[in-house]
Amino acid sequence: MSEQSLDLIEEQVTDFIRRIVLTEKKGDSLDRSGYILLRQLSTYGPAGVKALAEDLHLDISTVSRQAAVLVHKNYVEKIPNPEDRRAHNLQITPTGAQELEENKRQRFDRLAQILEDWTEEEKQTFGQLLEKYNETVNKKWNR
Amino acid sequence: MSEQSLDLIEEQVTDFIRRIVLTEKKGDSLDRSGYILLRQLSTYGPAGVKALAEDLHLDISTVSRQAAVLVHKNYVEKIPNPEDRRAHNLQITPTGAQELEENKRQRFDRLAQILEDWTEEEKQTFGQLLEKYNETVNKKWNR
DNA sequence: TCATATAGTTGTATCATACAACTATTGTAA
DNA sequence: TTACAATAGTTGTATGATACAACTATATGA
Numbered sequence: 001m002s003e004q005s006l007d008l009i010e011e012q013v014t015d016f017i018r019r020i021v022l023t024e025k026k027g028d029s030l031d032r033s034g035y036i037l038l039r040q041l042s043t044y045g046p047a048g049v050k051a052l053a054e055d056l057h058l059d060i061s062t063v064s065r066q067a068a069v070l071v072h073k074n075y076v077e078k079i080p081n082p083e084d085r086r087a088h089n090l091q092i093t094p095t096g097a098q099e100l101e102e103n104k105r106q107r108f109d110r111l112a113q114i115l116e117d118w119t120e121e122e123k124q125t126f127g128q129l130l131e132k133y134n135e136t137v138n139k140k141w142n143r
Numbered sequence: 144m145s146e147q148s149l150d151l152i153e154e155q156v157t158d159f160i161r162r163i164v165l166t167e168k169k170g171d172s173l174d175r176s177g178y179i180l181l182r183q184l185s186t187y188g189p190a191g192v193k194a195l196a197e198d199l200h201l202d203i204s205t206v207s208r209q210a211a212v213l214v215h216k217n218y219v220e221k222i223p224n225p226e227d228r229r230a231h232n233l234q235i236t237p238t239g240a241q242e243l244e245e246n247k248r249q250r251f252d253r254l255a256q257i258l259e260d261w262t263e264e265e266k267q268t269f270g271q272l273l274e275k276y277n278e279t280v281n282k283k284w285n286r
Numbered sequence: 287t288c289a290t291a292t293a294g295t296t297g298t299a300t301c302a303t304a305c306a307a308c309t310a311t312t313g314t315a316a
Numbered sequence: 317t318t319a320c321a322a323t324a325g326t327t328g329t330a331t332g333a334t335a336c337a338a339c340t341a342t343a344t345g346a
Contacts, residue, residue, distance in 0.1 A: 003251075005263065008270035010247070010254050014179055015277045017160050022200055023280070025334090033302060036157055049325060057165055059304050064326060066302085086311045086324045104153070111153050114279055120148065126272045127151035129265065134158045136257055137166070168303090176333060192294060202335050207295060209333085229293045229342045 023110065030103045033066050038075060038092060038100045046079065046089035075099055166253065173246045176209050181218060181235060181243045189222065189232035218242055 024032055040052060047055075053063040067090055070076040075096030081087040092100070115123055167175060183195060190198070196206040210233055213219040218239030224230040235243070258266055 005266035005270050006251060006254055006258065009258070009266065009273060010250055012270055012273035012277055013163060013254075014175075014182075016273050017163060018179065018200070019277060019280050020156065020160060022334095031301075032157075036161065039157075050323085057161070058302090060325070061305080061327080062303055064324095068326085081324095084312070084324080086309095088325085107153055108149060111149055111156075114276070114283065115149065115152070117279070118275070122272065122275070123148035123152065125268060126276070127148050127155060129269045129272065130152060130155035130159050132261075132265070133257070133269070134155055134162060136260070137162045140257065165303095174332070193292085201333090203294070204296080204336080205334055207293095211295085224293095227293080227343070229340095231294085 024107075030099060034070055034075075035100070035103055035107075037063070037066050037070065038096055039104075041076060041090055041092045042097060042100055046091040048081070048087050048089055050087075052090070070096065167250075173242060177213055177218075178243070178246055178250075180206065180209050180213065181239055182247075184219060184233060184235045185240060185243055189234040191224070191230050191232055195233070213239065
């Protein structure tokens with residue numbers, strides 16, 4: 001068994017996460033959870049709380065609260081579903097879309113600064129491996 | 144500017160982190176923060192709260208509380224510093240070391256399962272890039 | 287010696303999260 | 317058709333990680 005590389009990954013991942021989560025705190029207008037929810041709505045279009053919770057692997061109540069915050073900030077709108085009056089769709093507003101873009105840029109800039117000395121190949125590989133990891137987890141998770 | 148790879152990384156990183164943090168919750172006897180603190184003590188030897196907080200980029204109060212939890216569980220011991228009676232060193236106990244090992248193995252196994260289909264080269268590269276990322280952040284951060 | 291700096295703890299607050307209890311609505315089966 | 321079960325979402329309550337600020341005890345330097 002190739003224990004060594006796993007060992008390195010395990011060790012580096014814990015650090016990696018703490019670094020990023022801590023760095024993010026300073027100076028983002030949207031917090032991590034709001035960002036992810038907004039990004040989800042922006043990417044996949046309007047959805048209800050239940051569906052979002054499933055997609056994001058979060059509890060419904062968690063998403064409900066996060067959504068409430070975004071609604072309050074006018075970043076998303078609650079569209080009632082005429083066919084099922086219990087449900088409604090959350091839809092990103094223009095303000096929310098703008099906020100998302102700004103936030104994305106902030107994160108992007110920060111990342112660019114960190115990776116400024118990396119070669120293009122390294123960056124590509126890194127992105128691809130992260131993607132592969134996520135896909136793998138998804139596959140095993142949703143089974 | 145090579146926006147594309149950055150874009151991919153940015154997107155994948157947010158997912159990556161949520162996946163890992165969420166996966167960890169289920170079934171670890173040590174929580175993330177305790178694990179990291181214990182690992183730090185195990186790797187670099189006894190240290191005081193202040194030094195640990197600096198190394199881990201956390202607030203002193205945060206480390207103080209985390210340490211208290213570990214002390215209470217008998218995973219670390221508080222060794223008074225005879226030269227400065229305000230201070231004391233935190234030292235991992237045999238129980239703590241054992242707990243850390245078990246936890247490490249759990250994390251390791253989980254990771255091994257996720258990465259079971261990766262080639263050795265991919266794993267190596269992934270570990271190296273994560274390491275490189277962390278080093279870069281450290282350099283820029285502690286400047 | 288007295289003022290200031292330092293190590294650590296504790297009070298208080300926030301945020302992300304989960305589980306459980308609840309409301310309002312829909313669907314179903316007798 | 318009505319009564320009961322399932323479902324979408326909200327809200328109460330709890331926990332864990334974190335930070336900042338106030339505090340205690342000790343050390344240091346002028």
